[in-house]
Amino acid sequence: MNWAEFYPAFFSPxxxxxxxxxxxxxxxxxxxxVQIADVGCGFGGLSVALAKMFPxxxxxxxxxxxxxxxxxxxxxxKLREDEASTPGGYQNLACVRVNAMKHLPNYFYKGQLExxxxxxxxxxxxxxxxxxxxxxxxxxxxxxxxxxxxxxAYTNTDVEDLHVWMxxxxxxxxxxxxxxxxxxxADPILPLIMDVSEEGQKVAKQMGAKYPAAFRRIPCP
Numbered sequence: 001m002n003w004a005e006f007y008p009a010f011f012s013p014x015x016x017x018x019x020x021x022x023x024x025x026x027x028x029x030x031x032x033x034v035q036i037a038d039v040g041c042g043f044g045g046l047s048v049a050l051a052k053m054f055p056x057x058x059x060x061x062x063x064x065x066x067x068x069x070x071x072x073x074x075x076x077x078k079l080r081e082d083e084a085s086t087p088g089g090y091q092n093l094a095c096v097r098v099n100a101m102k103h104l105p106n107y108f109y110k111g112q113l114e115x116x117x118x119x120x121x122x123x124x125x126x127x128x129x130x131x132x133x134x135x136x137x138x139x140x141x142x143x144x145x146x147x148x149x150x151x152x153a154y155t156n157t158d159v160e161d162l163h164v165w166m167x168x169x170x171x172x173x174x175x176x177x178x179x180x181x182x183x184x185x186a187d188p189i190l191p192l193i194m195d196v197s198e199e200g201q202k203v204a205k206q207m208g209a210k211y212p213a214a215f216r217r218i219p220c221p
Contacts, residue, residue: 001107003034006094007058034058034107035114037146039100040121040134044072045197047093048079050117053192055088057114061095062107069097101132101139108146115189116147117154120199123162135166137173144175147217152179156193156212158203163211170215179214187214 004011010032036054038047041061051059063069072095079090098107121134135155143153153176155166170176184190193212194200203210 003032003058003060003094006060006096007032007091009091010058032058033109033112034060035112036060036117037062037108037113037115038117038119039104040064040118041072041095042120043068043198044075044095045201046117046119046192047072047095048075048090049192049196050115050189051088051090051093053188055092058092059094060107061093062098062100062104063095064097064099066097069095101134105142105145110145111148111151113146114148114151115154116143116151117193118166119154119156119193119197120158120203121162123157123159125159125161130165133162133165135169137169140169140173140176144173144217149217149219151217153215153217154189154193154212155214156200156210158208158210160209160211163213167213170213174221175218176215177218179216184212184214 002011035057036050036059038050038059038061041047041063044061047059047061061072063072076090076093076095079093083089096107098104118134122132124130124132147153153170155163155170157163157166167178171178190212194210195204200210
């Protein structure tokens with residue numbers, strides 16, 4: 001994936017200019033690369049906060065809805081214009097339209113990401129639709145592929161049944177271990193996954209419960 005058009009301040013053009021020519025993976029990995037992915041980013045509240053917290057790391061929001069992507073991209077453009085004179089200036093933030101459940105490995109190479117987020121995903125309440133949930137054994141294999149060893153996957157939801165489902169599948173996977181609550185509570189990212197996303201704020205206004213969790217990618221046995 002050539003991210004140059006999304007992060008022009010960070011990326012230099014790849015050697016090849018021929019779209020039919022294959023770029024060697026070694027050359028791609030020499031480029032700056034996305035390290036943080038917000039899957040199902042919605043209107044970008046978390047993505048914006050992450051870009052501010054980690055100005056030296058590239059953050060991408062991934063969203064399937066065209067109109068929402070347009071809104072977030074316009075938001076990023078305005079942030080870059082308004083913060084042009086400040087360090088970072090949100091040059092490290094972008095949003096792309098993608099069905100992450102189908103195409104995530106096309107965007108990242110093995111072990112590229114340091115952090116990946118799944119906040120307030122669609123619970124698909126009906127049992128026959130559980131296969132559409134963003135966390136499943138098949139998809140976890142893909143998340144393990146794109147996460148670096150030691151990388152962290154964060155989840156949050158206001159649906160307890162979905163929380164139990166996600167914890168069950170993450171902990172059953174041989175390449176993930178759950179981060180203890182004491183460690184998660186000390187993580188400076190916890191307030192972000194609780195409060196800054198638009199969906200998180202909506203749940204807070206309704207006085208709803210939230211169920212955060214985090215899982216570390218461990219080395220292959």
